[in-house]
Amino acid sequence: MDKVIHFSGGSPSINGSQHRASAFAGEGSRLSDLLHLLSSTEAPGLAALVDEPILSRRLHEGDTLFHEGARADAIYFVRSGSFKTFCTAEDGYEQVLGFVGRAEVLGFDALCTNRHPNSAVAMEDSSVFGVPVRDLSALGRRVPAFDHALVLAVSRELAHRGDLANVMAAVAAEVRLARFLVQWSTRMAARGQSPRRFVLRMSRREMASHLGVAHETVSRGFRVLANAALVKVCNREVEILDMDGLKAFSCSTRRPIDEDAAASAGHSQHAALWSGAPATRHAEAA
Amino acid sequence: MDKVIHFSGGSPSINGSQHRASAFAGEGSRLSDLLHLLSSTEAPGLAALVDEPILSRRLHEGDTLFHEGARADAIYFVRSGSFKTFCTAEDGYEQVLGFVGRAEVLGFDALCTNRHPNSAVAMEDSSVFGVPVRDLSALGRRVPAFDHALVLAVSRELAHRGDLANVMAAVAAEVRLARFLVQWSTRMAARGQSPRRFVLRMSRREMASHLGVAHETVSRGFRVLANAALVKVCNREVEILDMDGLKAFSCSTRRPIDEDAAASAGHSQHAALWSGAPATRHAEAA
DNA sequence: CGATCGTTTGACGGTGCTCAATCACCGTGG
DNA sequence: CCACGGTGATTGAGCACCGTCAAACGATCG
Numbered sequence: 001m002d003k004v005i006h007f008s009g010g011s012p013s014i015n016g017s018q019h020r021a022s023a024f025a026g027e028g029s030r031l032s033d034l035l036h037l038l039s040s041t042e043a044p045g046l047a048a049l050v051d052e053p054i055l056s057r058r059l060h061e062g063d064t065l066f067h068e069g070a071r072a073d074a075i076y077f078v079r080s081g082s083f084k085t086f087c088t089a090e091d092g093y094e095q096v097l098g099f100v101g102r103a104e105v106l107g108f109d110a111l112c113t114n115r116h117p118n119s120a121v122a123m124e125d126s127s128v129f130g131v132p133v134r135d136l137s138a139l140g141r142r143v144p145a146f147d148h149a150l151v152l153a154v155s156r157e158l159a160h161r162g163d164l165a166n167v168m169a170a171v172a173a174e175v176r177l178a179r180f181l182v183q184w185s186t187r188m189a190a191r192g193q194s195p196r197r198f199v200l201r202m203s204r205r206e207m208a209s210h211l212g213v214a215h216e217t218v219s220r221g222f223r224v225l226a227n228a229a230l231v232k233v234c235n236r237e238v239e240i241l242d243m244d245g246l247k248a249f250s251c252s253t254r255r256p257i258d259e260d261a262a263a264s265a266g267h268s269q270h271a272a273l274w275s276g277a278p279a280t281r282h283a284e285a286a
Numbered sequence: 287m288d289k290v291i292h293f294s295g296g297s298p299s300i301n302g303s304q305h306r307a308s309a310f311a312g313e314g315s316r317l318s319d320l321l322h323l324l325s326s327t328e329a330p331g332l333a334a335l336v337d338e339p340i341l342s343r344r345l346h347e348g349d350t351l352f353h354e355g356a357r358a359d360a361i362y363f364v365r366s367g368s369f370k371t372f373c374t375a376e377d378g379y380e381q382v383l384g385f386v387g388r389a390e391v392l393g394f395d396a397l398c399t400n401r402h403p404n405s406a407v408a409m410e411d412s413s414v415f416g417v418p419v420r421d422l423s424a425l426g427r428r429v430p431a432f433d434h435a436l437v438l439a440v441s442r443e444l445a446h447r448g449d450l451a452n453v454m455a456a457v458a459a460e461v462r463l464a465r466f467l468v469q470w471s472t473r474m475a476a477r478g479q480s481p482r483r484f485v486l487r488m489s490r491r492e493m494a495s496h497l498g499v500a501h502e503t504v505s506r507g508f509r510v511l512a513n514a515a516l517v518k519v520c521n522r523e524v525e526i527l528d529m530d531g532l533k534a535f536s537c538s539t540r541r542p543i544d545e546d547a548a549a550s551a552g553h554s555q556h557a558a559l560w561s562g563a564p565a566t567r568h569a570e571a572a
Numbered sequence: 573c574g575a576t577c578g579t580t581t582g583a584c585g586g587t588g589c590t591c592a593a594t595c596a597c598c599g600t601g602g
Numbered sequence: 603c604c605a606c607g608g609t610g611a612t613t614g615a616g617c618a619c620c621g622t623c624a625a626a627c628g629a630t631c632g
Contacts, residue, residue: 500588503588
């Protein structure tokens, strides 16, 4: 059964709107709606072919689209809103894998095992299209535009998870945060929204899980970046003041293989960033 | 140094051993070979349909299949051998994203941008099948078996990168290593090889990059795991002595919610592991 | 207003990163 | 055969960064 059960992650839910049954195949959406969502370039002449009903579903903030371990009945495309995907450890710790937004795909990694390796929860009121796995190949064959869009969406998702590794690989916590902000900025730009000013809908704790640090460290990281005048932070609103500086700062890696490369000062305007803090990190080249 | 061997016969190969029938369309590989590689369940009756030539290529250890930033001409399937995929930072630091083995897909994350976001290098003498991106959709439509196998392979790759996040998310370095070993063991089992005894072909440094730690820490981590009698390590050969113990240990997330759980003799034989002393294996029973 | 959750800030202790030396292994060439 | 350099793996020492614990602060809601 695909009933949405609220996870008691240690907090008894105060959200009464949980058990409001959201029917799967509601509101008579059409396949053309999905194609329109996925392809920025409108493919004309297909209206007749693709004007068939399609599954869609609405979720409220906090609703679970699918649970970790659940059978993979369908894959989903985010129509509006946003989701977080995460794994839950035995002790209840949530490892956030990613944040999924409009026109992106959800649940594709379940196809290889027929079980979802992670859960997906709406971070705000959202809606999705669903494509049953058994219809997937047939649909792709019948509608090349869908097939192409699917490949693109999955490829993008794969790339996102590659980026995640790059984020979590950074040594310093502030660098992880900086990389995350740069990536988010890029995604916002790709979505046609402002890359300099945006709202991070996830909580500090979710962000921290995604970055692989403690949530207190995220707060401290924001403070460091703000003190360096790279960003301005007000609650969950973020404004990037110095994009180049932020990018330069986010390039800091582990001990460089080539020591000389570090010596060439190049553009190390972020040296001031470290020195500003109470403790000077690894005495900087004078 | 890293000589890139190009596919098409148009480019003069740098590698001398290339010109002998291992150019792009060399050695008369057939599409049926690729299908046989990808599908464990043999799909019969397609022989005639799929008996057409297909691109294939051989690489020696250290050869680059594609470079980060290169145009995405094709996606690849590993026929034999194994590869590492990695991003190179400006300072030369290599962030290893994953290790790709037989029947797995390479380069799919390049489709969304037409540029490879990472490089792929053979970790041993290897061979791959290649499918040009422009033929991808047509091939999938013509040969459903291929389409299905592609979906499966990509889904698996996506799941692998999800696992990567779980590995890198672990706080303790030894736990990351343990998780990595468990995952590798699972992959070896899926490949039909021994899940208890295998050879890790990557260097300590590559492993460290993949885990997000310093390479010295990997050495120390192996030592800890060996002292706990969970594994036996000889250079790059690994033997898992206590699979259950290793899995239990790899479940440790960031600071267990309750310290008491560690004290409770229940399922925490690894409590002794932290103590540092060469612990007697199943010490705690009473 | 009280309650609850999210966020911030402080203090402390531990872990892993850095630096560095040593050993093991390998192919080369004397 | 051993000397030689080169690479990779291991081990040690020091200390700074971050995770943990704790408390104060702010926001939202009923």
